[in-house]
Amino acid sequence: MRDWKEKLKRWIETLSARASNPALFLAAAVILSASHLLESRLRARAASLGPVLRTVAESREGLREMEEEYRPLTELRVHDVNQLKGGILKLTQSRKQVFEAGLSLEEEKRVLEKQWEIMSTYLQLDEDARKIHLMRGDQSLESYSVSVSTPRAFGGVAEPIPNIVQITSKERFAYPERGSYQEAGGQLVWTPPQVGTSVRANALGEFVTFTNGPLILHGPPRKPEEHAAFPHYCLELSLATARKLFLNTFIGTRVVLKPQKPARQD
Amino acid sequence: MGRDIQEMARSTDRLEAGFTALDRQAREDAGLIQKLKAQSREMEFLQSLPNILPADKGYVRTQRAILGEVQALRRKVGQRLRGSLHIVVDGKANKLYLKRGLELLWQADCSVGRGGTLVDPGTGRRWQFVTPRGEFRILGKRENPTWIKPDWAFVESGEPVPPPDDPKRKVPGELGAYVFNLGNGYLIHGTRREELLGRPVSHGCVRLGADDLKKLYETAPVGTKVYIIY
Numbered sequence: 001m002r003d004w005k006e007k008l009k010r011w012i013e014t015l016s017a018r019a020s021n022p023a024l025f026l027a028a029a030v031i032l033s034a035s036h037l038l039e040s041r042l043r044a045r046a047a048s049l050g051p052v053l054r055t056v057a058e059s060r061e062g063l064r065e066m067e068e069e070y071r072p073l074t075e076l077r078v079h080d081v082n083q084l085k086g087g088i089l090k091l092t093q094s095r096k097q098v099f100e101a102g103l104s105l106e107e108e109k110r111v112l113e114k115q116w117e118i119m120s121t122y123l124q125l126d127e128d129a130r131k132i133h134l135m136r137g138d139q140s141l142e143s144y145s146v147s148v149s150t151p152r153a154f155g156g157v158a159e160p161i162p163n164i165v166q167i168t169s170k171e172r173f174a175y176p177e178r179g180s181y182q183e184a185g186g187q188l189v190w191t192p193p194q195v196g197t198s199v200r201a202n203a204l205g206e207f208v209t210f211t212n213g214p215l216i217l218h219g220p221p222r223k224p225e226e227h228a229a230f231p232h233y234c235l236e237l238s239l240a241t242a243r244k245l246f247l248n249t250f251i252g253t254r255v256v257l258k259p260q261k262p263a264r265q266d
Numbered sequence: 267m268g269r270d271i272q273e274m275a276r277s278t279d280r281l282e283a284g285f286t287a288l289d290r291q292a293r294e295d296a297g298l299i300q301k302l303k304a305q306s307r308e309m310e311f312l313q314s315l316p317n318i319l320p321a322d323k324g325y326v327r328t329q330r331a332i333l334g335e336v337q338a339l340r341r342k343v344g345q346r347l348r349g350s351l352h353i354v355v356d357g358k359a360n361k362l363y364l365k366r367g368l369e370l371l372w373q374a375d376c377s378v379g380r381g382g383t384l385v386d387p388g389t390g391r392r393w394q395f396v397t398p399r400g401e402f403r404i405l406g407k408r409e410n411p412t413w414i415k416p417d418w419a420f421v422e423s424g425e426p427v428p429p430p431d432d433p434k435r436k437v438p439g440e441l442g443a444y445v446f447n448l449g450n451g452y453l454i455h456g457t458r459r460e461e462l463l464g465r466p467v468s469h470g471c472v473r474l475g476a477d478d479l480k481k482l483y484e485t486a487p488v489g490t491k492v493y494i495i496y
Binding site: 004042045046049050052053056059063064067068070071073074078080081084085088098101102105106108109110111112113114116117118119120130150167168169170172173181208213221250251 | 271273274277278280281284285287289290292294295296298299301302305306308312313315326329331332336339340341342346354359361383393394396397398399400401402449450463467481493494495496
């Protein structure tokens with residue numbers, strides 16, 4: 001311990017002997033002036049930061065005010081948009097329903113009208129006026145002239161003509177033989193209607209409307225002699241009348257040849 | 267001097283905190299403004315959406331008037347139908363409806379006659395591919411029918427027409443799994459080209475898709491009325 005103290009004392013004495021007093025004084029002066037300079041600079045910088053800090057605080061305050069203004073505005077707008085979206089959704093759904101109901105109604109109306117047209121249309125022969133009327137209910141829609149007042153028999157047809165017959169098929173061009181459908185050996189055998197120059201085709205010509213009786217409505221025959229030989233009842237229609245009847249009647253349309261008179265009441 | 271340094275450090279910290287807060291605030295405000303602008307744009311877009319339906323009350327009034335007409339038609343047609351099961355084929359819309367009285371049970375796309383006339387240049391024979399309008403009945407129905415190919419099918423494809431009993435005329439599977447006979451050569455049957463359903467492409471028969479044909483086969487008995495309308 002004593003050695004250590006002795007060593008320290010000797011080292012200090014050596015150091016004191018080496019350094020001269022003016023050098024020490026100079027060093028101290030330099031350090032002091034540097035410190036003073038640093039202090040004044042720091043003080044000046046700190047003083048200059050004050051206004052900046054105040055500006056920042058003011059700006060921050062301005063932004064806070066702006067935020068306070070915009071936040072409720074934005075919330076209001078978000079609310080408006082959500083409300084509008086909900087409203088548009090409901091409106092669209094409701095309008096879609098109205099639109100679909102309208103479409104469905106139009107579709108039903110069209111189908112029912114056409115169905116009723118088929119159900120209520122019939123042809124009525126007016127013997128006195130030599131006309132055939134296209135009737136719907138009690139109303140005559142169109143009237144066509146016919147050459148004969150009553151259907152004429154051709155080809156030695158023996159079958160009596162009923163008062164009311166029904167249209168069963170139509171052929172735009174009279175086929176040589178009608179189509180048929182039958183089952184043979186558990187299989188469907190369908191013989192399609194054909195077109196050619198057979199007696200049937202020559203006799204009936206174009207716009208041929210067949211009934212479930214012996215009456216056939218058709219245009220002028222290709223060969224009158226073959227027409228005369230073909231067994232059927234005929235109204236000897238012109239091509240134009242046969243065409244109109246062909247186009248304006250349906251499968252299933254009734255042809256009333258002799259309207260039933262109401263019973264006499266005494 | 268130590269105090270000055272400490273004060274300086276405190277000022278710098280405050281300044282830094284102030285700038286950070288200012289930056290955050292500015293970002294928030296910018297976000298709000300952006301959000302507000304976006305909402306405004308969305309609102310403008312929503313308000314500018316076109317109305318696909320007339321908004322005036324006249325539309326509803328017209329619908330009411332149509333409803334009155336439909337109700338009158340329902341009464342008239344309903345009295346004739348008396349609740350019976352029937353088929354309606356709409357040739358213009360190419361739709362088939364199965365109805366019981368006025369009640370629609372189901373509907374399906376179908377194909378009816380494409381119209382037009384085919385002329386055989388060799389013999390001068392002519393065919394018109396039209397599905398006739400009117401009231402038909404199902405006269406018969408069968409499973410797995412074989413199509414007996416008619417002359418027009420050979421003429422149409424430019425092939426020589428074989429004799430009536432020629433095996434070339436027999437085409438199994440062409441008519442689908444089931445067939446309904448409506449008389450005079452008109453059928454309701456299936457098709458190999460279901461993608462054409464809904465369009466008038468047949469040669470006069472009514473074509474249906476396989477599933478609908480099966481459903482119809484299971485539902486509609488022989489004797490069911492078929493109304494073909496246009």
